[in-house]
Amino acid sequence: xxxxxxxxxxxxxxxxxxxxxxxxxxxxxxxxxxxxxxxxxxxxxxxxxxxxxxxxxxxxxxxxxxxxxxxxxxxxxxxxxxxxxxxxxxxxxxxxxxxxxxxxxxxxxxxxxxx
Amino acid sequence: xxxxxxxxxxxxxxxxxxxxxxxxxxxxxxxxxxxxxxxxxxxxxxxxxxxxxxxxxxxxxxxxxxxxxxxxxxxxxxxxxxxxxxxxxxxxxxxxxxxxxxxxxxxxxxx
Numbered sequence: 001x002x003x004x005x006x007x008x009x010x011x012x013x014x015x016x017x018x019x020x021x022x023x024x025x026x027x028x029x030x031x032x033x034x035x036x037x038x039x040x041x042x043x044x045x046x047x048x049x050x051x052x053x054x055x056x057x058x059x060x061x062x063x064x065x066x067x068x069x070x071x072x073x074x075x076x077x078x079x080x081x082x083x084x085x086x087x088x089x090x091x092x093x094x095x096x097x098x099x100x101x102x103x104x105x106x107x108x109x110x111x112x113x114x115x
Numbered sequence: 116x117x118x119x120x121x122x123x124x125x126x127x128x129x130x131x132x133x134x135x136x137x138x139x140x141x142x143x144x145x146x147x148x149x150x151x152x153x154x155x156x157x158x159x160x161x162x163x164x165x166x167x168x169x170x171x172x173x174x175x176x177x178x179x180x181x182x183x184x185x186x187x188x189x190x191x192x193x194x195x196x197x198x199x200x201x202x203x204x205x206x207x208x209x210x211x212x213x214x215x216x217x218x219x220x221x222x223x224x225x226x
Binding site: 004031033035040041042043044045048050055056058090092094102103104105106107108109 | 119151156157158159160161204206210211212213214215216217218219
């Protein structure tokens with residue numbers, strides 16, 4: 001059984017650029033959630049995708065967008081990058097949505113640095 | 116709004132010492148509560164959870180009890196090991212689609 005994988009591991013961008021981060025969910029999981037973890041902080045919920053539809057969104061501006069594909073992998077896109085977007089971006093997958101009984105499995109994250 | 120507050124770190128303990136990491140929450144309803152652990156270079160892993168008041172979650176010698184009256188979910192272990200060195204996050208959720216995490220507490224266990 002393959003766990004959650006994310007790519008790339010590290011990324012450096014400049015302010016104003018756009019970035020795409022990728023996540024492959026654990027085998028059999030149909031739900032993917034994205035989190036932003038700033039240095040020294042806990043993860044902040046960005047949004048969740050369930051069966052290719054957005055299923056909840058945190059307090060992030062529209063320049064943070066996402067996609068989920070038929071194989072349940074997912075992308076996080078961030079437009080017009082700002083310095084404060086520098087963070088570790090975590091992806092988590094689970095089987096089913098809308099229940100605290102469904103354990104989320106996290107990937108190792110993508111470290112984004114905006115200069 | 117809903118939030119989780121954890122004790123400030125870092126925490127440094129000697130092997131076999133007792134551990135308590137405090138976690139309190141603010142919630143408008145009755146959430147489920149979780150502890151996640153993040154080992155160096157790895158993603159977050161679920162350590163334990165409790166879904167209703169007075170439930171006790173336990174795993175790998177760690178325990179936490181959901182206390183509605185004190186809005187707390189403190190993490191405890193009777194005897195820590197070097198391999199327990201990690202960052203520990205307390206979290207809550209209502210529906211499982213949005214988790215609220217604390218800021219994390221770094222634990223270092225020295226031999």
